[in-house]
Amino acid sequence: CEIRKQFTLQPGFEQFCQRSLSTPGFSTFQLPSFYDAVDPVDFEGFLMTQLNNLDLDLAQELGDFPEDDLDVVFTPKECRTLQPSMPEDGVELDSHVKDCVQTYIREWLIVNRKNQGISDTCSLKNKGSRKDFHKTTSAACSDPELRSLQPDPRLEHLLRHASAEEFERLNEEARRTNRHPELLSLYPSVDEEDVVEIRPVPDRPKEHLGNRILVKLHTLKFDIEIEPLFACIALYDIKERKKISENFHCDLNSDSLRGFLRSHTPSIDLSTQARSAVFSVTYPSPDIYLVIKIEKVLQQGEIGDCAEPYMVLKESDAGKTKEKIEKLKAQAESFCQRLGKYRMPFAWIPISLTNFFNLSTLEREIPEVEGKGSSSDKRATLLQARRLSERGFNPEDNYPASNFKTISLTLNTFFKQEGDRLSDEDLFKFLADFKRSSSLQRRIKTLPGTLKVEISPAPENIGYCLTPELLPVKPFSENRNRPLKEILEFPVREVYVPHTIYRNLLYVYPQRLNFANRLASARNITIKIQFMCGEDPSCAMPVIFGKSSGPEFVQEIYTAITYHNKSPDFYEEVKIKLPAKLTEKHHLLFTFYHISCQPKQGASVETLLGYSWLPILLNDRLQTGHYSLPVALDKLPLHYSIHSPEKIPSQTPPIKWVEGHKGVFIVEVQAVSSVHTQDNHLEKFFTLCHSLESQVTFPFRVMDQKITEASLEHELKLSIICLNSSRLEPLVLFLHLVLDKLFQLAVQPMVIAGQTANFSQFAFESVVAIVNSLHNSKELSKDQHGRNCLLASYVYYVFRLPDPQREVVKPGGGSSAVSTESRYYTFGRTSAVSVGSKLLQSRVISCSNPDITATQAANDEEVKNIMSSKPVDHSSSRMSYYIEGTNDMSSLCASTRPSNKKHFHEELALQMVVSTGMVRESVFKYAWFFFELLIKSMAQYVHNTEKQDNPRRSRFSDRFKDDITTIVSVITSEIAALVVKPPKESEQAEKINISLAFFLYDLLSLMDRGFVFNLIKHYCNQLSNKLNSLSTLISMRLEFLRILCSHEHYLNLNLFFMTSASAPASPSPSLSSQNSSSCSSFQDQKITGMFDLSAEYRQQHFLTGLLFTELAAALDADSEGISKVQRKAVNAILSLLSSHDLDPRCSKKEVKNKIAALYLPLVGIILDSLPQLHDFTNIRSGKGRTGNPEEDQDSSGAISQSVALAIAGSQFNIRNSGIPVVSLPYRQSAALGPDTTRNLLICFLWIMKNADQNLIQKWISDLPSMQLNRILDLLFICVSCFEYKGKQSSDKVSTQALQKSRDVKARLEEALLRGEGARGEMMKRCRIPAGNDRSAGVNENLRWRKEQTQWRQANERQDKDFYILFLILGCFIIKSASFAAECRDNLLGGVLKVLVNSLGYDQSTTYLTHCFATLRALIAKFGDLLFEEEVEQCADLCQRVLHHCSSSIDITRTQACATLYLLMRYSFSSSSNFSRVKMQVTMSLASLVGKSPEFNEEFLRRSLRTILAYAEEDTDMQATPFPIQVEELLCNLNGILSDTVKMREFQEDPEMLMDLMYRIAKGYQTSPDLRLTWLQNMAEKHTKRKCYTEAAMCLVHAAALVSEYLSMLEDRNYLPVGSVSFQNISSNVLEESAVSDDVLSPDEDGICSGRYFSESGLVGLLEQAAELFSTGGLYETVNEVYKIVIPILEAHRDFRKLTLTHSKLQKAFDSVINKGQKRMFGTYFRVGFYGSKFGDLDEQEFVYKEPAITKLPEISHRLEGFYGQCFGEDAVEVIKDSAPVDKRKLDPNKAYIQITFVEPYFDEYEMKDRVTYFEKNFNICRFMYTTPFTMDGRPRGELSEQYKRNTILTTMHAFPYIKTRINVIQREEFILTPIEVAIEDMRKKTQELTAATNQEPPDAKMLQMVLQGSVGATVNQGPLEVAQVFLAEIPADPKLYRHHNKLRLCFKEFIMRCGEAVEKNKHLITADQREYHQELKRNYIKLKESLRPMIERKIPELYKPVVKVHSIRESFRNHSFRKYDAQTSSQST
DSSP: OOOOSOOOOOTTOOOOOOEEEOOTTSOOEEEOGGGSOOOOOOHHHHHHHHGGGSOTHHHHHTTSOOSOOEEEEEEOOOOSBSSOOOOOTTOOOOHHHHHHHHHHHSOEEEEEETTGGGGTTOOOOOOOOSTTOOOOOOOOOOOOOSTTSOOOOOOTTTTSOOOHHHHHHHHHHHHHTTOOSOSGGGSOOOOOTTOOSOOBOOOOOOOOOOEEEEEEEEEEEESSOOSOEEEEEEEEETTTTEEOBOOEEEOOOOHHHHGGGGGGOSOOOGGGGOOEEEEEESSOOTTEEEEEEEEEEOOSSOHHHHHHHHHHOOTTOOTHHHHHHHHHHHHHHHHHHHHTTOEEEEEEEEEEOGGGSOHHHHHSOOOOOSOOSOGGGHHHHHHHHHHHHHHTTOGGGGSOGGGOOOEEEEEEEEEEOOTTOOSHHHHHHHHHHHHHOSHHHHHSOEEEEEEEEEEEEOOSSOSSEEOTTOOEESSOOTTOSSOEEEOOBOOSSOOOOOOOSOOEEEEEEEEEEOOTTOOSSOOBEEEEEEEESSSSGGGBOSOEEOOSSSOSEESEEEOOOOTTBSSOBOOOOEEEEOOSSOOTTOEEEEEEEEEOSSOOTTOOSEEEEEEEEEESEETTEEOOEEEEEOOBSSOOOTTGGGSOGGGOOOOSSOOOBTTTTOOOEEEEEEEEESSOOOOHHHHHHHHHHHHHHSOOOSSEEETTEEEOHHHHHHHHHHHHHHGGGSOHHHHHHTHHHHHHHHHHHHHOOEEETTEEEOOHHHHHHHHHHHHHHHHHOTTSOBOTTSOBHHHHHIIIIIOOOOOSOOOEEOTTSOGGGSOOOOSOOOSOBOSOHHHHHHHOSSOOOOTTOTTOOSOOOOOOHHHHHHHHTOOOOOGGGOOTTTSTTOOOHHHHHHHHSOTTOOOHHHHHHHHHHHOOHHHHHHHHHTHHHHHHHHHHHHHHHHHHTTGGGSOGGGTSOHHHHHHHHHHHHHHHHHHHHHHTSOHHHHHHHHHHHHHHHHHHHHHTTTSOHHHHHHHHHHHHHHHHHHOOOHHHHHHHHHHHHHHHHTOTTHHHHTTTTSOTTSOSSSOOOOGGGSOGGGGGGSOHHHHHHHTSOOHHHHHHSHHHHHHHHHHHHHHHOOOTTHHHHHHHHHHHHHHHHHHHHHOGGGOSHHHHHHHHHHTTHHHHHHHHTGGGSOOOSSOOOTTTTTOOHHHHHHSTTOOOHHHHHHHHTOOTTOOOOOOOSTTOOSOOOOOOOHHHHHHHHHHHHHHHHHSOHHHHHHHHHHSOHHHHHHHHHHHHHHHHHTOOOOOOOSSSOSSOOOOOOOHHHHHHHHHHHTBOSHHHHHHHHSOOOOOOSSOOOBOTTOOOOGGGTTTHHHHHHHHHHHHHHHHHHHHHHHHHHHHOGGGHHHHHHHHHHHHHHHHTSOBOHHHHHHHHHHHHHHHHHHHHHHHHTOHHHHHHHHHHHHHHHTOSOHHHHHHHHHHHHHHHHHHHHHHSOOHHHHHHHHHHHHHHHHHOTTOOHHHHHHHHHHHHHHHHHOGGGTTSSHHHHHHHHHHHHHHHHHHHSOOOOOOOOHHHHHHHHHHHHHHTTTOHHHHHHHHHHHHHHHHHTTOHHHHHHHHHHHHHHHHHHHHHHOOOTTSOOGGGGGTTTOGGGGGGGOOOTTTSOTTSOOOOOSTTSSHHHHHHHHHHHHHHHHHTTOHHHHHHHHHHHHHHHHHTTOHHHHHHHHHHHHHHHHHHHHHGGGOOOOEEEEEEEESGGGGGGTTOEEEEEEOTTOOHHHHHHHHHHHHHHHHOGGGEEEEOSOSOOOGGGSOTTSEEEEEEEEEEOOOHHHHHHOOSTTGGGSSEEEEEEEEEEOTTSOSOOOGGGOEEEEEEEEEEEEESOSSSEEEEEEEEEEEEOHHHHHHHHHHHHHHHHHHHHHOSSOOHHHHHHHHHHHHOTTOTTOHHHHHHHHHSSOOSSGGGHHHHHHHHHHHHHHHHHHHHHHHHHHHHOOGGGHHHHHHHHHHHHHHHHHHHHHHHOOOGGGGSSOOOGGGGTGGGTTOSOHHHHHHHHHHHO
16 A cells, blocks of 8 residues: 655644454454544534635525525326216215325325426537538639649748747636636546446326227118117227226117107216226227127017028018018017117127237236345346336336327127127127137128227327216317227236326126026016115115116116026116215115016006115125025015015014025126225224214224224224235225325324323334335336335325324213323333233334333443444524524424424324334334435425525434434444344445435435534444444445435535635635735645645545545545446545536535635545556557656656655555555555546536636646646646547548447436436436537548537647646646746646647647647757757657648648748757757658548648648748748658659539539438538539529528437428428439438437438528529429428428518519519420540430530530540541430441430329429429431421331439439330321421310410411311321221321311311401401311311221220230220220
8 A cells, every 4th residue: 555755744634544343254444544534624614604704605505504494385186087087966965085085185295395496497518519520522622833722821920030938828728718607517427337326216106007998889880771770889808807997888870760769868968878988997908899889679589580580681682672671660669669778688799909009018017116136237237226216106017008009990700699698608608609610600600791990009198088086087079979998908907006086986787697497477587676875765776877868877788688588698788876874774675576578458568576785884894796686476575675574683574585594686886986995904993993082982893803992902903903904905905095094193282081102103003014015016116226116105295293182082981081101102001911022012212202211221332332422412603694583492382382282293203213123023024115205394394384595403302313313323233233234234234324314314304414414424424333344335325425425415514615725613714715826825735735634634524535535545445346436436436526526506606616625635535546547548659657756766867656646645545554655666456447537537627627726736737747747748648548549440530439338327317317316406407418428620631421420529628728737737836947047847748748739639729729839839849859859759749740731620730830930940049950850750650641531732832831831931941941841841742742643634614514413422321420511512502603492492491300310310200301301302312311320320429410300400491492492483383392491390380481481482472473484494305425535434425414504505505615625526426316326337336326315204193193384394203305217218208108206215213313414214105106206296286276166375476377377278297188098998907907097087176176276266356357267267177178088987897896805915015005095995895
């Protein structure tokens, strides 16, 4: 261990001696001497005495110590329904029901932290601009002549004479500007495996809902519709053989069929008309079936007979069948009118739900949440706990509803019901068979029909839905016609969720009746079921839920009837809403009837068979279960209902029973109630509790026993003890009420029979037992700290102090008997000795128990110590500042509470102290629950008694404080005992430890803080006394401290506004009260002392001192498992610093300075641990990182390390062990891992950034060089530690994004964000993006990969800040070095090394600017030293600077050039030539060109030119040979460049250039930033060439690219979902979606952080595009663009922009209306290149888009001219025709270009959609040109020999596109025969005529022109000639028949259109044109006459009946009018 010789003790503190613990089984374990916790400051007293002397501004900055942090808030309970479920009005409820209802509707009581949300306003964004980051890939410079280049701008003041000091001052000012205030907001959050300070907020207790399935019935009908049918749906689980939902009744009948029953339905309530239901399934399984049973109205005959017609008849059949159906319908109507209220079973159909549940989830076991395993499993446990806490309390929610799939089913087969197999048992057998095979269908008859059902996961909020009690659920829309119903689930297993709503339902299931031995006419049997409140028939209550299409509630229900069956099975479910108040008169009445199906004269329909009944209550308890009841034949006697039918006493006259009182009727009754517990133990407990609260008359009955007044106390105690014996499910269901009652009993003094009864101990032990069993239950979930979720919710939301005590005095004793002893009732009188002996065996004597007079047992040493060390109460010396108006504290206390009243918190604390045995063990094990109860009750107590204004010391009694002290002490011992045991116990210890920490954390907000600090001190010391493993000890204490330090007033609790110089004993002015200029007057010792972890510091800054002590001890230790502890310690401090950065209260500079001063001792600790830090540089050079210590000691002026350390003032690590100092090497402690080192270093940088700079400077200037070197070492490690290391990529990139996966953080994030601590709040609001370790700095020509762009802004700022810090520290060191001349050289090397090292990493321009400035200052100041001593450094420097000279960023280049020039200049000044620098620069360049793929020679050349400009402008040096030497060097360098770098070809051809740019952009398909840049470059080029449409398309592509990434990064519904949304603008845009998942991987960061990759960027791109489209005349597209923009603007509520946008849209639409057809969109040419001269272009074909009205000669001239320049005018030839080119006939030495005009081509079906002129010119990729030819090779010939070739070209993309020429990818050719050419011509002519005739407004000139061309006598090759050539005779070839016919029809239409045109012309002509019109008319008539014989001649063969199509198909194969042909052939077939 390291020992420091110079160790001076702080005056007034005794030396801490080293202790040694030796325990059997452990090696001797030494604790560091400084490890004991010191006495904390008496906080409250200190505040009182000191605050007036201090500058209070800072304290107030942090909220001025709010006196009370806790706030008691009542929040209304959320209710799912519009109105909470309540018992019926107007009934006097008994006290149990009242309590239940009260529990369900009362508000939550939550204790909040007032200042917890203090960081609400804090939303630290990672600010930062992108302007530093520009990447451009530019074409190379082709001119190697340096002089011809334009130099970069030079730095103005570079050549000005300035002193080194001036240099430094300017640099410092520059560095101070534009700094980011919060350093840690730029740093990725800590890898928080061990976050313990977050307490998850428990889920609110709420009604349990399983997986909800929405079932909608659409259709239910059979092949014939003759009568109404009724469906009843329920879920069944065949594995559990259980019905798992109530019935849902549904009526899908038409109104006419429903009308059959009008006489039987008095009213139809809306709630009974539902056709959709929401079923709930808590435990999904593949064995669940949805069964739909169908009933019909009773009619005569067996089910089979009634079903017969359905099997054989069909509605669609005609004739006799129709008559039969009508007859059946009439029959059914008569049955409905007569027997409409009776039903019979008919059919059923099962639907398996296997497919709706994702079975993979079913196979997973519900996870155990015990949290077993070592602490390495903690991560998993936390995750699990989080998952469970999210799910609420039910482990069954493991299967989220998203595992369902929506499915619509149509089923066509129903099973017929079997009359003798109707029971549920039979149904389960059927279903099991059905599941196994389809054999069921063979055994049971089936009916054809249709059932349409849709099953889907139920949405979160369903409008218009009713609960099982028919209460409307929020949101409830009144206007819907049919509601949905929620169907109550009967889960197959227990569901452990406490009741939170009032529900009181009873289900009655009549199952079987046996009248087989009865001779009378009992055949068609039904049972009328009624719920009676008395014996009179009028007492039937309307509480039975009605079925479908009827009243909501009815008084009676009839079961379905099985025809002629004397012992029928029933499947009815009768649902009853139980009255809240039940009496012994309430009973179920069953009346049995025989129903006559056939009408008999005078006979009634019903024949009474008998009665049975079932009383609802038995011994005041609800009766449920299976009953076998006898049936009475006669009218029932009076008062029958108070007895059960089995046990009714004998009557006179005697009752006649069926089969002599045998149980012939089997019925089952089940309740679903949140009032009736249905558990004996709970029932008894509640009854006895209420007997105490309300006046009852003794004796009274509980269940089957009588309770007398004397036995009441004994029975109540027994019932309290037995509570835990009740079943877990009812206990959980009534948990809230049970606990409330027990807590009430704990504090309520009871007077029974004149004696005071005390139940508090029994109640407490019962609570402990319940807590124990809930935690031990495997079914119940726990959170990450192992807390049972049900209990956590109870304490957080439900628990409130028991009502203000009413003294309950039972009759028989006067109130005078009430004892008036002091408030602590520990054990009252116990009337039952047995109970007393059972529970009160061994009692530990409590020091705070006034009832026990025995002396305090002093055997527990710890308790004694703690008692004796209580701080003295200074209440006498209190200042009136706190207690204005009240001087007498004791009288105040006395007046607030009567002496005999118990306070819950005091009683609870007392019970915790005096508990023994198993109870005590459970109390400790689940201490969290009792702690949280204590805190909540204390907070309520303070709130209720308005003690907030009281000084904290007098809030709680001393006795209570003693109890708290004892509890903390005993629990600490328990932790120490458990932690050394096997894993399960040690894990338990960790949980208890965390609970204790949270308890003290909460106490800091309520109690005297000095008292709490003492508790912390004793905890720490007690643990270190008892534990033998250092890593365990530190780990436990760290977790404990971490929680305490997360307190929202942590800084104030540490008195951070006091400097270490002002100890509590003798206050002195604080640092902030002196101005900073007085820094120099500080004594050196004082400043050095501020960096020490002294005892004084630890006393005053208590919590921070403890934390630093743990860190120092962890870093100092070298035991097993210590590295984990070291990481924990460092993370704890880092998370604290992060929370300061995120806390808006700490944003002021003065506050930050103070906070940083609080952490100064950390610097000392870090410097001491330097050798342990992880080495991020792969090499250790001797000077950089300290090598071996011997070397140092040998060097002449070196100070031995231990001495240096002592000088540095790190005094706390000293070992006094008498070994000579010199022989000791550096301390051998465990090395730290890279993460721990990185986190420790960022803490160091944080302190350095935020500490008062004068203080730091003073400190550094006083340090010896040894220590300075250590700081430089530290900086060197920092530089390499925060380097942005990347993956090596061979071809493109040398440095790519490194991403340290923070998966633990990601997994924990949610749990953390839900946390309760102040830190949790801050994290919630200020989430720092997790991600890279440091900036993706600037690396020239680095292709930004996707992973790199995401958080670039943060990184860039982070990078600047980290590095500017290094610079500032470096400058301090240089400044101090300049004073210490003897060691300057030593330090200079170190500083240079750090700076040069930092230049080697990727940096931001800001940092580089400052870094180069600092380098220049160094060169100016220490030039001579640099060139003489630091040769190696100089070479590195040259290479690094030259590298930056090739930067594409102007600022960086400017800075690098200036630095390189200055380097040369000073090098020359010091030696009159700079050969060394020359050599180094030349070597650097060679290596740069050779090795570095990403440097850019153009920029490097420009930099060389800039340096030359400096040399030319440097007037001082003109007289020297320096400028010439510089020029030589630069020319040489330029030569190297020219030789090394191959010239790049530059294209003049605009199309080629665009192609090149397009290709580059295409290459960046996976680099969105770069692709975007290139698309914008292309847009710019297009705009210059006035190709606005193409420019706009480039921007649309860019926008699509942006939206593609935005939609991946944030899912906002108003944003476009990637490029798909842009399809309407252009179909080409889809290519932007070609981003594969592996490219955009979420674990890599740095995705698209350019300014365009944001919503505003997207809008900007689209608006630009819209402008360009508008300029280009594509107004319709403007609309499409704005369709994407408008939702975004609406979402941002940017109404100003919306106004503008809509005005632009209006302008665009106006333009469409006004310009319409007048727009010119573009002309298209096919251009083919032939000849080897074209290289890649040879034999390529393109379609060029040229500006509108470009003529063929124009484009021909342009291309010929351009390529003529390239290849020589003679070498280029334009092919004039469009015929196919035969390459063999071409001259190989020439370049040929073939240019053809092409027109857009559309198929006929396309023309339907392309209506407007715009649509015909937009989004086109097919073009056509026509080539006429004759068979003998001439282009043109006679009509009969004129052929035509139509060529259709398809381009790779649609026009308009992002470039103006697109490759042709496909060509199709169609040859038209002469007659087909004629047909095409005639069609064209006809179309022209039609268009001219129908033109609006009419155009006479156009019409006459067209008409003249059609009927004019002199038309050459006119219509008449065509007709004469092709129609004069019928062709010989039958293949031409169809063409002949087609042409004939064309002429027929043509002549008709001519007639119309002539007629139209008649109305348009003026008087002077009459003659002309007559001429036209004559010509028309003449033409018509000439054509008539040819038009009327038909080819007879064509009109034969059938023609086989394939025989004539061959000749049509090449026909161009393919669609037309297809139609004709289909017609002919």
